[in-house]
Amino acid sequence: MYLFKLERGNKLKEVREVKFKLEKEIQRLTENNLPEIFGLKFVKSEFTLHNFRIDTLAFDEEIKSFVILEYKKDKSFSVVDQGYAYLSLMLNNKADFILEYNESLQKNLKRNDVDWSQSKVIFVSPTFTDYQKESINFKDLPIELWEIKSFTNQTITFIPQKASGATESIKTISKTSKTIEKVSEEIKVYTEADHITEASEEVVELYQKFKTAVLFISDNISLKPKKMYIGFVANKKNICDCHLFKGYVKVWINLRKGELKDPKNITRDVSQTGHWGNGDYQLQISNDDNLEYIISLIKESYSKIIAVV
Numbered sequence: 552m553y554l555f556k557l558e559r560g561n562k563l564k565e566v567r568e569v570k571f572k573l574e575k576e577i578q579r580l581t582e583n584n585l586p587e588i589f590g591l592k593f594v595k596s597e598f599t600l601h602n603f604r605i606d607t608l609a610f611d612e613e614i615k616s617f618v619i620l621e622y623k624k625d626k627s628f629s630v631v632d633q634g635y636a637y638l639s640l641m642l643n644n645k646a647d648f649i650l651e652y653n654e655s656l657q658k659n660l661k662r663n664d665v666d667w668s669q670s671k672v673i674f675v676s677p678t679f680t681d682y683q684k685e686s687i688n689f690k691d692l693p694i695e696l697w698e699i700k701s702f703t704n705q706t707i708t709f710i711p712q713k714a715s716g717a718t719e720s721i722k723t724i725s726k727t728s729k730t731i732e733k734v735s736e737e738i739k740v741y742t743e744a745d746h747i748t749e750a751s752e753e754v755v756e757l758y759q760k761f762k763t764a765v766l767f768i769s770d771n772i773s774l775k776p777k778k779m780y781i782g783f784v785a786n787k788k789n790i791c792d793c794h795l796f797k798g799y800v801k802v803w804i805n806l807r808k809g810e811l812k813d814p815k816n817i818t819r820d821v822s823q824t825g826h827w828g829n830g831d832y833q834l835q836i837s838n839d840d841n842l843e844y845i846i847s848l849i850k851e852s853y854s855k856i857i858a859v860v
Contacts, residue, residue: 556704569701571677577622577699580707581675582607588709589673590787591618595655600647603640610652613789613829614777616669617641617648623676630679631686631731634672634694638734641670668739669778675699679712688714689721691740741776750795758793758800760839764846765791768853779827783849790852792828799837802845803828804852811851815844 555563571577578596585591591609594617598605607620619637641648645662652660671693679696687694696712722735747755765783766772772790775782780792780803793802804811808822808831822831830852836845 554702566702566704566706569703571624571699571701574622574624577624577675577677578606581620581622581699585609587787589618592656595651598651600640600644603637605637605640608648608651611669614669615664615666616671617652617665617667618670619672621672621674623674626676626678626680626683629686630674630683630694630696631692632728634674635728635730635734637672638670638693638738639730642667642734642737666778667737669741670738671695671740673697675709684712687712689719690714690742692721693734693738693740739778741778743774743776743781746776746781746795749797751797754795754798754800757836757839758795760842761793761800761802761836761845764842765849768846768850771857772853782829785853785857788856789829790856791830791849794827799835801828802834802836803830804832804834804848805830806852806855807831810855811848813848815841817841817844818848 554566556566558564582593582596585593592612594608594610596607598608605619606622609618611618649660649662673695675697677699687696698710700708771785773784775784780794782789782792789805791802791804793800808820811832818832818834821833
């Protein structure tokens with residue numbers, strides 16, 4: 552790939568990669584911009600526990616889970632072995648993680664407030680080997696690889712390394728490692744399939760229509776399954792979420808009360824009640840009669856959220 556900057560006179564100037572000298576550079580840059588890059592809240596840098604040193608401890612406030620970030624410049628490490636070692640450390644020392652969160656942020660988080668099942672590890676590095684990329688080729692691995700690049704025009708990129716057509720579960724090899732086996736009992740990576748299995752064929756078909764229509768709004772929208780819902784995300788912001796029930800699809804539109812124009816009044820205000828998805832507007836889809844109108848409401852959410860970003 553060749554990268555250029557367009558200058559005056561329709562001239563192109565080559566933009567070249569600038570190598571990071573130290574892992575600490577990557578760490579400082581990432582920690583200072585955790586909300587913008589990953590949508591996470593910074594908790595602690597260099598968190599040390601039982602001879603382990605975690606580069607960055609962060610928290611996902613949307614799903615109430617801890618996230619561990621590690622930075623690498625060398626290539627001689629196993630992302631699976633190290634990732635599961637960190638997750639095992641967390642699950643065996645939950646009180647220490649809670650204490651660190653409360654002391655660092657001056658909060659009063661309780662152990663039961665945390666969804667430990669959605670914990671994960673993120674490795675950030677300028678490059679990963681083919682072996683490391685292939686090692687994450689499981690559909691339910693709580694480990695992510697992100698490549699970071701710096702360029703001469705002051706541009707920084709963070710690129711997630713996706714598993715290529717992963718269909719096999721990490722549990723198939725967990726018996727070869729007691730650590731992986733034990734962590735896999737408590738941590739689960741949720742997929743779209745997890746939400747579809749208990750719904751009727753009619754509801755699954757309706758959901759597929761809804762999903763196709765939402766994703767058609769913009770190439771910027773992607774699917775992000777969580778424990779309680781499937782999120783539709785643009786620029787790390789949920790524009791809407793849904794959950795499949797046996798007879799209908801429940802949808803939450805991520806706008807605050809008073810922000811959504813709904814002339815047909817098909818949404819319900821859930822700003823004062825508990826609910827799974829993000830936003831103050833909830834509706835149910837039991838057929839595709841109002842699908843076009845519902846998508847117009849979600850387009851409104853998309854437009855307002857992108858404008859804020």
